[in-house]
Amino acid sequence: MFRFFENLVDPYTDYPEQDSPPRKLWPFLWDYSQPFKRLFLITAIMSVVVAVMEIWLISYMGRLVDLLTGADPAQFIAENGWELLAVALFILFLRPILHGLDVALLNNGILVNFGTLIRWRAHRHVLRQSVGWFENDFAGRIANRIMQAPPAAGDAVFQVFDAITFSLAYLVGAAFLLAEADLRLVIPLLVWFVLYGVLVRWTMKRVGPASKASSDARSMTTGRVVDSYTNIHSVKLFAHHDSEISYAKEAIEHTRRTFAAEMRIYTMMDVMLTALNGFLVVAVVGWAVWLWMLGTASVGIVAAATALTLRLNAMTGWIMWALSTFFRSLGVVSEGMETIAQPITLTDAPGAKPLTLTRGEVRLDALRHHYGRGSGGLQDVTLTIRPGEKVGLIGRSGAGKSTLVKLLLRFYDPEGGQVLIDGQDITQVTQDSLRSHIGMVQQDSSLLHRSVRDNILYGRPDASEADMLQAARRAEAHEFILDLEDPQGRKGYDAHVGERGVKLSGGQRQRVSLARVILKDAPILVLDEATSALDSEVEAAIQDTLYGVMEGKTVIAIAHRLSTIAHMDRIVVLDDGRIVENGTHAELLAQNGLYAGFWARQSGGFIGTEDAAE
Numbered sequence: 001m002f003r004f005f006e007n008l009v010d011p012y013t014d015y016p017e018q019d020s021p022p023r024k025l026w027p028f029l030w031d032y033s034q035p036f037k038r039l040f041l042i043t044a045i046m047s048v049v050v051a052v053m054e055i056w057l058i059s060y061m062g063r064l065v066d067l068l069t070g071a072d073p074a075q076f077i078a079e080n081g082w083e084l085l086a087v088a089l090f091i092l093f094l095r096p097i098l099h100g101l102d103v104a105l106l107n108n109g110i111l112v113n114f115g116t117l118i119r120w121r122a123h124r125h126v127l128r129q130s131v132g133w134f135e136n137d138f139a140g141r142i143a144n145r146i147m148q149a150p151p152a153a154g155d156a157v158f159q160v161f162d163a164i165t166f167s168l169a170y171l172v173g174a175a176f177l178l179a180e181a182d183l184r185l186v187i188p189l190l191v192w193f194v195l196y197g198v199l200v201r202w203t204m205k206r207v208g209p210a211s212k213a214s215s216d217a218r219s220m221t222t223g224r225v226v227d228s229y230t231n232i233h234s235v236k237l238f239a240h241h242d243s244e245i246s247y248a249k250e251a252i253e254h255t256r257r258t259f260a261a262e263m264r265i266y267t268m269m270d271v272m273l274t275a276l277n278g279f280l281v282v283a284v285v286g287w288a289v290w291l292w293m294l295g296t297a298s299v300g301i302v303a304a305a306t307a308l309t310l311r312l313n314a315m316t317g318w319i320m321w322a323l324s325t326f327f328r329s330l331g332v333v334s335e336g337m338e339t340i341a342q343p344i345t346l347t348d349a350p351g352a353k354p355l356t357l358t359r360g361e362v363r364l365d366a367l368r369h370h371y372g373r374g375s376g377g378l379q380d381v382t383l384t385i386r387p388g389e390k391v392g393l394i395g396r397s398g399a400g401k402s403t404l405v406k407l408l409l410r411f412y413d414p415e416g417g418q419v420l421i422d423g424q425d426i427t428q429v430t431q432d433s434l435r436s437h438i439g440m441v442q443q444d445s446s447l448l449h450r451s452v453r454d455n456i457l458y459g460r461p462d463a464s465e466a467d468m469l470q471a472a473r474r475a476e477a478h479e480f481i482l483d484l485e486d487p488q489g490r491k492g493y494d495a496h497v498g499e500r501g502v503k504l505s506g507g508q509r510q511r512v513s514l515a516r517v518i519l520k521d522a523p524i525l526v527l528d529e530a531t532s533a534l535d536s537e538v539e540a541a542i543q544d545t546l547y548g549v550m551e552g553k554t555v556i557a558i559a560h561r562l563s564t565i566a567h568m569d570r571i572v573v574l575d576d577g578r579i580v581e582n583g584t585h586a587e588l589l590a591q592n593g594l595y596a597g598f599w600a601r602q603s604g605g606f607i608g609t610e611d612a613a614e
Contacts, residue, residue, distance in 0.1 A: 001104075002104070002108055005104045005105060005108035005109040006108050006109070006112055006113070008039055008105075008109045008113075009035050009036055009039055009109065009110075009113045009117075010035070010113075011035075011113045011114075011116040011117035011120055012117075012120060013035055015034075015035075015121065017124070017125070017128075018031075019343055019344040019347050020343035020344070021125065021340075021341045021343070022341065023337070023341050025330060025333065025334055025337065028333075028337055028341055029153065029156075029333070032114075032117060032118050032121065032153070033114075033157075035117065036110065036113075036114060039105065039109055039110060040110070040157075040161075042105060043102070043105045043106055043109070043110060043161045044161060044165050046098070046101060046102040046105055047102060047161050047162070047165040047166045047169065048165065048166075048169040049098060049102070050098060050099055050102050050166060051165075051166045051167075051169035051170040051173060052169065052173055053095060053098060053099075054170065054173075054311075055170060055173035055174060055176075055177055057091070058177070058304055058307050058308050058311065059177050059304060060087060061303065061304060061307055062300040062301060062303050062304025062305075062307070063300060064300070065299055065300040065303040065304075066298050066299065066300030067080060067300075069298075069299050069300070106158060106161050106162055110154075110157055110158070110161070111154050111157070111158055114150075114153065114154045114157055115150035115151045115153060115154035116150070117150075118149065118150040118153050118154075118340075119146060119147070119150035122146050122149065122150065122336075122340035123146055125340060125344070126142065126146060126339065126340060128344050129342070129344060129345075129346075130344075130345065130346035130411060130412065131406070131411035131412070132346075132371075132411065132412055133342070133345070133346075137223075137339070138222075138223030138224070138226065138227055139223075139226065139230070140222045140223040140224075140225065140226025140227060140230075141219045141220065141222060141223035141226075141339070142339055143222075143226075144218070144219045144222040144223070145219055145335065145336040145338070145339040145340060146336070146339070146340065148215065148218075148219075148332055148336060149332060149333050149335070149336025149337070149340060150336075152215075152328075152329040152330075152332035152333050152336070153329065153333050155325055155326075155329040156325075156326050156329040156330055156333065159322045159323070159325050159326040159329070160326065162322065163318065163319055163322030163323070163326075164319075164322065164323065164326065167315060167319045167322075170312075170315065171193065171312075174189065174308050174312065175189055175190075177304065177308065178284070178305065178308070182288075182291055182296060182297055182301070184287065184291070185284060185287055185288060185291070185305060187287075188279075188280070188283030188284050188287055189280070189284060191283070192276060192279060192280040192283065192284075195276055195279075196276055199269065199272055199273065199276065200323055202269075203265060203269045203323070203324060204323060204324075204327045206265045207262070207265055207266075207324050207327045207328055207331070208327045208328075208330060208331045208334075209331070210258070210261055210262040210265060210331070211262060211327065211328035211329075211330075211331025211332060212331035212332070212334050212335050213258045213261070213262075213331075214255070214258040214259050214261075214262050214331075215331055215332040215335040215336075216258075216335045216338075217251070217254050217255040217258040217259070218255055219335065220251050220254070220255075221248070221251040221252055221254075221255050224247060224248050224251045225248055225251075228244045228247070228248065230499070230500075262328075266324060269324070277312075277313045280309055280312060280313060281309050281310065281313055284305055284308070284309045285302070285305055285306050285309055287305075288301060288302045288305035288306070289302055346410070346411075346412070346413060346431075348429075348430050348431060349427060349428050352428055352429055352430045353428075353429060353430065354429060354430050354433035355421060355422075355424060355426070355429040355430070355433040355434050355437055356422065356424065357421065357422055357437045357523055357524075358422050359387035359422050360387040360388060360421075360422070360523045360524055360553065360554040361384070361385065361386060361387045361420075361421065361422050361423075361554070362384075362385040362408070362419070362420075362421055362524065362554055362556070363383070363384045363385070363418075363419075363420045363421075363423075364381050364382060364383045364384075364404070364417070364418075364419055364420075365382055365417050365418045365419075365420065366380050366381075366382055366416065366417035366418075367380070367381040367382070367404070367407060367414055367416070367417035367418070367419065368380055368381070368414060368415050368416035368417050369403055369407055369412060369414045369415045369416070370415060370577075371403075371412075372415075376398065376400075376403075376577065377400055377403045377577055378400045378403050378404060378407070378414075378577045378578075379400075379576075379577040379578055380416075380417070380578065381400070381404065381417070381574075381577070381578065381579055382417075382579075383572060383579060383582075385554055385556065386554075387554055388552060388553065388554060389554060389555070389569050389570065390550055390555040390557065390568045390569045390570075391555065391556050391557070391568060391569065391570050391571070391572055392557050392558075392559060392565030392566075392568035392570070392571040392572070393556055393557065393558045393559075393571075393572050393574065394558070394559060394560070394562065394565065394571065394572075394573055394574070394595070394598065395573060395574035395575055396575065399574040399575050399576065399577065400574045400576075400577040400578075401558050401574055402528070402558075403577075404574070405440075405526055405528060405556070405558070407419055408426075408438070408526070408556070409434070409435060409438060409440070409526075410426050410427065410431055410434055410435075413427060421434070421437075421524070436522070437522050437523055437524055438522050438524045438525075438526060439459070439517040439520045439521070439522035439524070439525050439526070440517065440525075440526040440527075440528065441510070441513050441514050441517050441526075441527050441528065442513065442528045442529075443528050443529035445501065445506070445509040445510040445512070445513040446500045446501060446509075447497050447500060447501030447504070447509055447512060447513070448497075448501075449496060449497065449498060449499045449500070449501075450496060450497070451490065451493060451494050451495060451496055451497075452481050452484065452492070452493045452494075452495055452497060452512060453468065453493040453494065455497060455501075455512055455516060456468050456471060456472060456493075456512060456515045456516050456519060457516075457519070458516055459471070459515075459516035459517060459518070459519035459520035460519045460520050460521070463519055467519060468493075468515075468519060471515040471516070471518040471519035472493075472512075472515045474515070474518050474545050474548070474549075475511045475512070475514040475515035475518055475545065476511055476545065477508070477511040477512055477514070477515050480508055480511075481493055481495075481512075484504075486498075486503065497509075497512070514545075514546075517549075518545075518549055522553075523552075523553055523554065524553065524554045524555075524556075525549065525550060525553045525554070525555045525556070526555075526556050526557075526558075527546070527555065527556070527557040527558065527559075528558045529558060529559060529560065529561075543564075555568075562598060562599055566585045567585070568585070569584070570582065570583065570584060571583065571584065571585060571588055571595065573588070573593075573594050573595050573598075575594060580593070580594055581593050581594055581595050
């Protein structure tokens with residue numbers, strides 16, 4: 001039975017992805033609600049049905065009191081027995097069925113799936129953002145918003161049908177019930193309702209912004225805490241335990257203050273609500289008793305009015321809480337939208353086609369990029385790397401080497417010029433097809449918190465076990481992998497490597513990364529300090545493997561250890577974002593320029609940072 005309601009909406013249904021989703025709250029929620037429109041309508045109808053049913057029960061209790069007043073018991077049963085039996089059967093069987101249907105639609109049909117749909121689509125949207133977008137925010141804050149906005153949206157929808165729709169229908173029904181008894185009984189109810197509306201407006205006007213501020217503070221705290229945990233090695237290495245505690249305390253205290261400000265609103269609301277409810281009980285019940293004293297109202301009417309006001313008295317706190325939760329949830333969603341509704345700025349061009357790689361030529365044409373700062377990065381770099389050519393790329397820190405690679409992978413779009421692969425502008429091909437043709441081993445060999453097997457197969461998920469093992473052997477990783485065991489007892493290739501691969505040494509991480517790239521077997525290969533984390537013995541063994549992997553590929557190798565690129569077909573020297581030297585190792589030494597200065601100043605094979613002109 002539950003599965004029927006849970007399957008009324010598929011949260012993973014296909015949908016048209018948008019590069020620029022709605023940035024305002026209600027259009028945003030309406031966009032995500034499209035698969036639920038019919039279910040929302042049915043649930044709203046059921047909420048009204050349940051409210052009318054509850055009002056009818058109170059009304060019938062008043063009728064029962066009137067029937068009992070002065071009645072003979074034997075005659076009472078004879079005249080009203082069938083009616084009482086029908087009402088009893090309704091209360092025992094039909095009422096639970098209708099109430100169960102309403103709850104199942106809400107809890108199992110909407111609540112389970114609505115938050116799931118938003119989280120799924122939000123995660124897909126965020127994963128489409130550029131690398132630069134992620135570099136400008138805390139990973140913890142992004143994740144916190146992805147996790148807390150969907151359940152908040154679900155809570156908001158829940159309150160709409162569980163409380164708001166029900167309570168509005170209940171209040172209308174209550175007014176009709178009192179008016180049917182005596183129109184004058186509606187007057188105190190209307191006065192109370194107006195005052196209650198003023199209180200609601202006062203509360204909601206403050207709760208939304210306060211909730212958004214509190215949610216934003218929580219996200220900031222999460223971001224700071226996760227940042228400390230992610231960089232725990234640096235925290236311990238530099239003995240900054242106390243400063244990290246202070247850094248987190250500042251955010252935690254800000255969260256406490258914003259939450260305290262939010263809670264003040266609820267405290268004032270509760271006090272004012274208690275006074276209002278007191279007015280409701282005294283006014284309606286007192287008026288009903290007065291009408292009974294005048295002989296214009298029966299005991300049943302007094303009983304019904306009393307039951308109704310006591311029920312409203314109990315409901316108003318729940319309604320106010322529901323409304324507060326509703327607007328608080330909207331505040332959380334608004335804060336989450338600052339991440340999950342941001343437009344995708346680096347997109348595939350309209351009609352972009354997959355990259356067709358036939359030769360592997362890479363050409364940079366007047367390439368310029370300064371990250372919007374006007375300085376740093378690259379300036380008018382023109383370079384052609386022939387198919388199958390191995391090019392070493394060197395330069396001081398900040399010379400533009402990493403920027404060149406990021407532009408080649410289209411992690412950023414250039415501010416000027418072009419990157420062409422086999423004559424195709426990479427901004428006009430699909431990003432996935434571009435990156436599928438490029439293999440890269442980075443200096444910072446970050447791994448996924450999954451098994452070693454999963455990490456290697458990331459290079460080519462459809463590879464066979466034999467191919468995966470062969471790649472690990474070629475990367476000199478097979479032997480140490482067999483000795484791995486994680487805290488859960490998983491061994492070898494099934495062992496998990498920890499967040500970013502922290503359970504492995506730097507050299508082990510780099511060899512797993514190298515195995516992943518070997519398995520990918522892409523025609524263009526980028527090596528960014530591919531052996532920097534390896535000891536000399538392993539590096540010597542890996543070098544032969546690297547030369548084998550490079551065979552037949554177009555290669556760009558970044559290195560500070562010049563001995564690793566001295567045998568490249570050509571070496572390109574970058575300085576201050578420009579190509580200043582270009583040639584073979586021998587040719588550049590003969591020029592006695594910047595490269596020759598680097599070579600002369602090497603200590604253990606690394607580039608010095610001194611000015612070559614000294």
